[in-house]
Amino acid sequence: MVSILPRIVDHDERRRQVVGIARNILLEYGLEKLTVRRIAESANLSTAIISHYFRDKRELMLFIFLDTLEIAESRFAQAVEADLSTTACLQTLLPTDQESRNNWKVWIAFWNMTLTDREFRQQQVARTENTLRMIRGLLDRNAHPRSTDENEKDVEERRIFAVLVGIAIQAIHDPESWPVEQQSRVLESEFGRFADMTR
Template sequence: MVTVREVAQLTGYSTAVVSHYFRNKAELMFLIFQDTLCQTQARLDHAIAARLPLSKCLEVLLPMDSESRDTWKIWFAFWNMTLSEPDFHAEQLTRTEHVLTIIAQLIREEPGFLPDAVLGEDLRARRVYAMLVGIAVQATHDPARWPRARQCQVLESELATWAAA
């Protein structure tokens, strides 16, 4: 586990400066967690603003390059904290629900997609989210077998099952 002293050293600040802004290491870790979530949200917002198709918007949530793979590694490192620390847990739930809302909206607005009377909007969004997390887990742990092309292939094949014939 990293220490506050190591963080200070890596950032070029003294331990006193880091301690001035953060009451403890947990607060610092929470900021890092929030920052990675915000960076990903910004990438997704940019893709949506560019009016990219659904698959391209969803791709920004996947570990397609070293930067986004590093982000997933950070999230994995925090997953235990989301189960045991109330602030992390609340943040994870809030951000997940926000992403689910966005995914549902993207699906609703995607030309050629049929409504799913069986699954409904919420369950369909959760299915996509679960698929994204599953792809991300595999691609982060085994990037050689899960390069960008494979991630896109799996995503596109799932989305194709929903398109109107």
């Protein structure tokens, strides 16, 4: 008699699969259409299996939110590690390709949650502060002549971040007026003094 071994399930892989499918549903239909049933049907899984990996829809949404922020941070970190110019590194934070556009769409979709849900808000603030630290490291890496005053440094980093967010929001909502070239031109105009920092 042939014994059939139970199939070994990679739980981390299954969780990533569910998150990926949920993220695609969010991008195609919006947050209001993101339901456990729809995710289960798309993944060809039962709702019970989805519930095994995530306690409820809110936990799943938080996981998507954090995963998206990690993707964006990773892109920026890789550009810095590759020793790209300051502006090239900053451009990784803009919606210049399909992955980064999707990241911004997901992030924007969750903005209301960051206003109404304490954990979402705390995560958003923490990730923003981490991005500001990365921007600071980028500027310091290039020996950019900056004030030694910590308050002035903080203002400069927050100004850079605010400009990036402003460009990205315009590019997501009005992509025809804000193609990649336009985003780059505005960024270069704002941070033209970084142009000589290409490594």
